[in-house]
Amino acid sequence: MNETPDVISDGQLKNIVECMLFVSPQPLIVQHVAQSLGIEEHAVEDAIHQLRLDYTGRGLQIARIAGGYQMCTRPEYSDYISKLLKPERMRLSSAALETAAIIAYRQPITQPEIEAIRGVNSDAVLKTLLERGLIRQAGRKETVGRPILYVTTDEFLNHFGLSDLSELPDLEDLNLLDKKDKESGKDTSVHAG
Amino acid sequence: MPVQLVQKLGYTIKLPIFEGPLDLLLHLIREHKLDIYDIPIVEVTDQYLHYLSLMEQLDLDIAGEFFVMAATLLEIKSRMLLPRPPQVDGDDEETDPRAELVQRLLEYERFKNAANQLRILEDGRSKVHWRMTDDLATYDAPVIPLNLGALDLLAALQRMLDETCGGQEEVTCLERQKITLRMKMSEVLRRLNEKPGGIGFKELFFGRPSRLEIIMTFLALLELLRLKKIRVRQARPFEDIAILPGDNDILQ
Numbered sequence: 001m002n003e004t005p006d007v008i009s010d011g012q013l014k015n016i017v018e019c020m021l022f023v024s025p026q027p028l029i030v031q032h033v034a035q036s037l038g039i040e041e042h043a044v045e046d047a048i049h050q051l052r053l054d055y056t057g058r059g060l061q062i063a064r065i066a067g068g069y070q071m072c073t074r075p076e077y078s079d080y081i082s083k084l085l086k087p088e089r090m091r092l093s094s095a096a097l098e099t100a101a102i103i104a105y106r107q108p109i110t111q112p113e114i115e116a117i118r119g120v121n122s123d124a125v126l127k128t129l130l131e132r133g134l135i136r137q138a139g140r141k142e143t144v145g146r147p148i149l150y151v152t153t154d155e156f157l158n159h160f161g162l163s164d165l166s167e168l169p170d171l172e173d174l175n176l177l178d179k180k181d182k183e184s185g186k187d188t189s190v191h192a193g
Numbered sequence: 194m195p196v197q198l199v200q201k202l203g204y205t206i207k208l209p210i211f212e213g214p215l216d217l218l219l220h221l222i223r224e225h226k227l228d229i230y231d232i233p234i235v236e237v238t239d240q241y242l243h244y245l246s247l248m249e250q251l252d253l254d255i256a257g258e259f260f261v262m263a264a265t266l267l268e269i270k271s272r273m274l275l276p277r278p279p280q281v282d283g284d285d286e287e288t289d290p291r292a293e294l295v296q297r298l299l300e301y302e303r304f305k306n307a308a309n310q311l312r313i314l315e316d317g318r319s320k321v322h323w324r325m326t327d328d329l330a331t332y333d334a335p336v337i338p339l340n341l342g343a344l345d346l347l348a349a350l351q352r353m354l355d356e357t358c359g360g361q362e363e364v365t366c367l368e369r370q371k372i373t374l375r376m377k378m379s380e381v382l383r384r385l386n387e388k389p390g391g392i393g394f395k396e397l398f399f400g401r402p403s404r405l406e407i408i409m410t411f412l413a414l415l416e417l418l419r420l421k422k423i424r425v426r427q428a429r430p431f432e433d434i435a436i437l438p439g440d441n442d443i444l445q
Binding site (some may be wrong): 023025081105119159 | 212213215216256258262300301303304305307308310311312314317318320321323324325
């Protein structure tokens, strides 16, 4: 199996990357592909870029997920797929979602800090998130009791279909609705016209 | 909002479930379209306590935090009733007993909204499918199994003792269990006969065995290893150690 040719042509590289994308269960990391083939990262980037173009208008797409690339179906065909297959997908409880949101925006964060925001004990929900691999421990905070710090993982990005954390909705925007309510309620005359 | 159905006395009550006291308070404020920056504390406290008593009547498990919040609300309420010291100009905000609660509510609401956004992302993501991990083992880079010695087994034993006994063992029975080395040796061989493909090291210790049993099993392993009746292998570092039949393959 070790009879791979020394030189890989661009066309071949595109096919090789396509195969790797097809086989890989996790988002494919450009750096790993480049290392395994002994070529430059930008060559892999180019091949993926070409592939992404090739896949426009197809059922499959190559999406940017968790800092890598993933071959996956397009959302508009999900209803058809579920007519034949029932892919299982876990849905987080609202408590888990709430806690995940706090960790995502405030990481690294400790359990007492999370509980201060939520106002409830969060033992069980942290355990769930850890078990599902959405968060992980990242050292300890150098304060009294040296509590464990939590951060989100690549699986978190994968679960929500994000390329990286900067794609999270802007937290300040979320309260705009509230501010608008206030403004429209109190200052309509000021903003009219 | 998730709704819990409670059946009692032949009729059904629909009760929203709240993640905690802040969630409940926020719900009361938003539901009644109250100004969060100027919470009518008497009204809200009454509603909050009413909801709590409803939960109690329905025998629902109420987290202690709900009662702490009730106390906080009552405290704010009483402080609002007390005559305030003459106001220094514009110092209004800082002396408002509700200020801290308002901040907590706003902070909580921000993340509640963020959680809703994440739910939308999650729903969208659930429409996208990719190949899940079916058996990709053959695609893995070839791994050379490590041949292990007694020291590696000893380290595994230590981990096993730490995991199973957690430092202290509950002792209630004083009768000494009769476990002999010979018993354990034939047990290991018998299990290997049933599973010639090999058994995991951890598998040998299922069902919370006593410390004595763990040690006897371990000694049996060492003895069998010495007699070359078994081999131990590890596919890669940190993985469970596999116990395999010896090279001569003749087991009795």
